[in-house]
Amino acid sequence: MTKxxxxxxxxxxxxxxxxxxQELIRNVFLKHFGKSSAAPLADSAILSIDSNKIAxxxxxxxxxPIFFPGGNIGKLAICGTVNDLxxxxxxxxxxxxxxxxxxxxxxxxxxxxxKSMADEASKCGVTIVTGDTKVVERGSCDKIFINTTGIGxxxxxxxxxxxxxxxxxxxxxxxxxxxxxxxxxVISKRNGLEIEAKIExxxxxxxxxxxxxxxxxxxxxFMRDATRGGLxxxxxxxxxxxSFGVKLDEExxxxxxxxxxxxxxxxxxxxxVANEGKLVAIVSSSIADDVLAIFKKxxxxxxxxxxxxxTSENKSMVVMKTGVGGHRLISMxxxxxxxxxx
Amino acid sequence: MTKxxxxxxxxxxxxxxxxxxQELIRNVFLKHFGKSSAAPLADSAILSIDSNKIAxxxxxxxxxPIFFPGGNIGKLAICGTVNDLxxxxxxxxxxxxxxxxxxxxxxxxxxxxxKSMADEASKCGVTIVTGDTKVVERGSCDKIFINTTGIGxxxxxxxxxxxxxxxxxxxxxxxxxxxxxxxxxVISKRNGLEIEAKIExxxxxxxxxxxxxxxxxxxxxFMRDATRGGLxxxxxxxxxxxSFGVKLDEExxxxxxxxxxxxxxxxxxxxxVANEGKLVAIVSSSIADDVLAIFKKxxxxxxxxxxxxxTSENKSMVVMKTGVGGHRLISMxxxxxxxxxx
Numbered sequence: 001m002t003k004x005x006x007x008x009x010x011x012x013x014x015x016x017x018x019x020x021x022q023e024l025i026r027n028v029f030l031k032h033f034g035k036s037s038a039a040p041l042a043d044s045a046i047l048s049i050d051s052n053k054i055a056x057x058x059x060x061x062x063x064x065p066i067f068f069p070g071g072n073i074g075k076l077a078i079c080g081t082v083n084d085l086x087x088x089x090x091x092x093x094x095x096x097x098x099x100x101x102x103x104x105x106x107x108x109x110x111x112x113x114x115k116s117m118a119d120e121a122s123k124c125g126v127t128i129v130t131g132d133t134k135v136v137e138r139g140s141c142d143k144i145f146i147n148t149t150g151i152g153x154x155x156x157x158x159x160x161x162x163x164x165x166x167x168x169x170x171x172x173x174x175x176x177x178x179x180x181x182x183x184x185x186v187i188s189k190r191n192g193l194e195i196e197a198k199i200e201x202x203x204x205x206x207x208x209x210x211x212x213x214x215x216x217x218x219x220x221x222f223m224r225d226a227t228r229g230g231l232x233x234x235x236x237x238x239x240x241x242x243s244f245g246v247k248l249d250e251e252x253x254x255x256x257x258x259x260x261x262x263x264x265x266x267x268x269x270x271x272x273v274a275n276e277g278k279l280v281a282i283v284s285s286s287i288a289d290d291v292l293a294i295f296k297k298x299x300x301x302x303x304x305x306x307x308x309x310x311t312s313e314n315k316s317m318v319v320m321k322t323g324v325g326g327h328r329l330i331s332m333x334x335x336x337x338x339x340x341x342x
Numbered sequence: 343m344t345k346x347x348x349x350x351x352x353x354x355x356x357x358x359x360x361x362x363x364q365e366l367i368r369n370v371f372l373k374h375f376g377k378s379s380a381a382p383l384a385d386s387a388i389l390s391i392d393s394n395k396i397a398x399x400x401x402x403x404x405x406x407p408i409f410f411p412g413g414n415i416g417k418l419a420i421c422g423t424v425n426d427l428x429x430x431x432x433x434x435x436x437x438x439x440x441x442x443x444x445x446x447x448x449x450x451x452x453x454x455x456x457k458s459m460a461d462e463a464s465k466c467g468v469t470i471v472t473g474d475t476k477v478v479e480r481g482s483c484d485k486i487f488i489n490t491t492g493i494g495x496x497x498x499x500x501x502x503x504x505x506x507x508x509x510x511x512x513x514x515x516x517x518x519x520x521x522x523x524x525x526x527x528v529i530s531k532r533n534g535l536e537i538e539a540k541i542e543x544x545x546x547x548x549x550x551x552x553x554x555x556x557x558x559x560x561x562x563x564f565m566r567d568a569t570r571g572g573l574x575x576x577x578x579x580x581x582x583x584x585s586f587g588v589k590l591d592e593e594x595x596x597x598x599x600x601x602x603x604x605x606x607x608x609x610x611x612x613x614x615v616a617n618e619g620k621l622v623a624i625v626s627s628s629i630a631d632d633v634l635a636i637f638k639k640x641x642x643x644x645x646x647x648x649x650x651x652x653t654s655e656n657k658s659m660v661v662m663k664t665g666v667g668g669h670r671l672i673s674m675x676x677x678x679x680x681x682x683x684x
Contacts, residue, residue: 054493
């Protein structure tokens with residue numbers, strides 16, 4: 001990254017579909033995605049699927065800055081899509097990657113990002129099977145945007161999970177750890193706050209941990225990863241137009257001290273701040289303690305907590321018992337929080 | 343589009359994951375994608391698949407301008423991905439859409455684009471099942487970028503098509519119509535050329551026409567849509583490191599007169615200009631005339647022609663017999679053509 005002559009940066013011709021495009025594919029993408037790419041140069045990858053029910057999800061990642069404590073846009077793009085498949089009860093199998101790159105991006109930066117993607121995909125047991133690269137002029141995008149689309153096979157007894165049709169009063173709400181780490185890591189880095197070093201994104205692929213609880217019990221009623229909009233948004237969406245409510249207990253919601261500090265400093269409510277490795281699971285009360293124990297045994301669930309329950313009162317509402325003993329109505333984020341957090 | 347107050351344009355909060363995001367999804371995306379969206383608000387769509395071999399492809403569309411004669415970025419995003427699935431012998435089934443939108447885009451423009459996508463998806467018989475929207479600040483992207491990722495089920499006897507493993511000397515090369523229309527329509531519009539009115543993008547979904555020839559014969563050896571890099575790039579890739587060559591006949595390659603004129607005016611070689619509704623099929627010589635006849639009966643193949651053949655001579659090379667009787671070696675595009683054509 002020290003010398004940025006034309007050989008070290010992305011130029012428009014890297015996206016022309018001609019020789020330079022192919023060199024970029026070979027020297028950067030295939031170098032890291034390697035044999036895992038089923039059809040790097042063909043129009044489509046041909047894949048085997050051993051289920052007649054699949055899940056499909058897509059996300060574009062535009063996070064700014066592209067490198068932040070605990071990850072980068074590439075790692076995020078893998079984890080986010082793996083998690084979106086996992087929370088509907090699917091086993092993530094195949095991912096596609098679409099890159100939109102701004103002319104001038106150092107190729108070394110691209111390579112760091114691509115390497116993170118390959119590492120994370122391997123960790124999560126998913127294969128990157130097809131991709132696309134477009135290059136736009138300086139000023140027409142902000143460094144790099146990545147779309148990842150994923151497909152997975154639906155696990156047995158999981159069809160109800162995405163709709164939450166089995167949620168009922170008495171169910172317990174569990175989170176696998178502290179909230180708001182990702183959002184505040186990105187914001188701290190963006191604002192050049194010195195405290196940054198203490199805060200790391202929680203960006204992680206949750207698929208193996210989720211598989212454990214799904215194998216343990218058929219009474220997992222709902223799961224959602226609490227990304228944009230944070231924990232509050234997940235719970236609000238969950239009760240919207242439903243005949244039950246949510247009772248949260250603020251004292252049980254885990255937040256890192258440094259994250260809480262920066263939230264206060266900058267005026268953010270951690271309930272609404274994005275996470276990238278946090279799962280909200282709603283489960284039968286009879287298995288709640290066991291699910292909590294499974295989470296706690298996993299490196300990604302050490303700080304898991306039961307944070308509330310589903311109630312027959314307060315229909316369609318999320319009510320939080322606050323630390324000082326009062327009650328606060330948690331409403332849907334109406335905008336005005338963080339742009340480009342993922 | 344006459345008054346652009348805050349109610350008429352995209353603002354950052356439309357991408358926050360909160361209430362405004364949901365309103366945008368309901369008022370624009372669901373309005374047009376409608377019931378066809380399997381899981382607009384869940385993390386993943388759950389889909390039925392009736393084959394154990396599927397094809398998966400991804401493309402990001404960054405075309406500039408976003409509206410051009412014969413189409414817009416939305417129509418392009420559907421057709422391109424449908425075609426990428428079709429040319430490997432798959433029946434396109436499901437698409438995801440990822441939108442990256444610049445703050446300030448008129449919502450009416452977004453709606454025109456989304457409506458085109460819905461219309462084109464319906465025409466091609468594919469379902470848009472899941473999506474994602476991100477909004478970035480003014481100047482951080484150029485109006486709108488769209489990623490579409492598609493999955494389709496592989497048709498019987500088609501596994502060889504994507505690799506071209508059955509291509510052999512004597513095979514005929516067929517194209518379903520005139521070349522360079524898409525690229526020159528976009529460039530004309532971009533440059534404000536008056537001739538623009540005469541040139542329209544060929545942007546079209548080719549899946550039904552392709553299905554006809556695949557059902558007709560097992561001797562379709564290879565297909566590819568000639569997009570970025572044009573006809574020349576497809577053929578160069580096709581012979582690269584293979585034990586055969588291509589002999590093209592310039593006189594048989596169909597080019598619209600107006601397109602040829604603008605190409606000459608602006609210094610483009612139509613062989614390298616992008617198409618978005620043109621298919622190169624390489625087939626056994628014994629069925630070439632029949633395939634040609636099937637193309638010609640289809641609205642998208644009226645100007646189809648046999649443009650050359652596979653030769654045992656000129657290994658790994660594409661040689662074109664020119665109009666004046668000479669021979670020209672066609673090499674891979676080395677860059678320097680058109681950025682943001684798709």
